Amino acid sequence: MTGCLNDLQALQLRRLLEGGLPLAARPYQRLAEQIGSVEERVLEQIQRWQEEGLFRRFGLVLKHRALGFRANAMLVMDIPDAQVDEVGRRLGQAAGVNLCYQRPRRLPQWPYNLFCMVHGREREQVCQLIERLLADNGLSDVPHQLLFSTRAFKQCGGRFAPPLRELANG
Missing domain, CATH: 3.30.70.3460 (Alpha-Beta Plaits)
Structure with missing residues (x-):
């Protein structure tokens, strides 16, 4: 591994991942840019979290009603x-x-x-x-x-990262 994200960058990455991957050709590069890092470090951090059991998989939320599944x-x-x-x-x-x-x-x-x-x-x-x-x-x-179902609610993934202010105050 070439380096690690600092605590603030890691927390920022977790919060960004909770919102979903950016719709971009290189989503991990875009995430890296948002936290002031490089794509390689973002990918290494995600790999480390997976190895530690923080998550099992990435998923996506399909808007099935928009696809005609009512x-x-x-x-x-x-x-x-x-x-x-x-x-x-x-x-x-x-x-x-x-x-x-x-x-x-x-x-x-x-x-x-x-x-x-x-x-x-x-x-x-x-x-x-x-x-x-x-x-x-x-x-x-x-x-x-x-x-x-009788109505649709906004779908999103789990939210687990603490607010950024907790890291700054801690």
């Missing part, structure tokens, strides 16, 4: 705890499932612990896909609900 539903299921990892892996790899994750139940009001997001152009298309998904995986009798 029938968006969350399939919520009550999967036995001993099976939730295996069922989640299968469903997460299934065609048509955009997102699959486990969350704790909130009994007695909310018995569901596995969530699958499905986007489609038409509501009926999504319902058919869900029926097929449940049947193909032997889950038709598992307690579940299909919850359709």
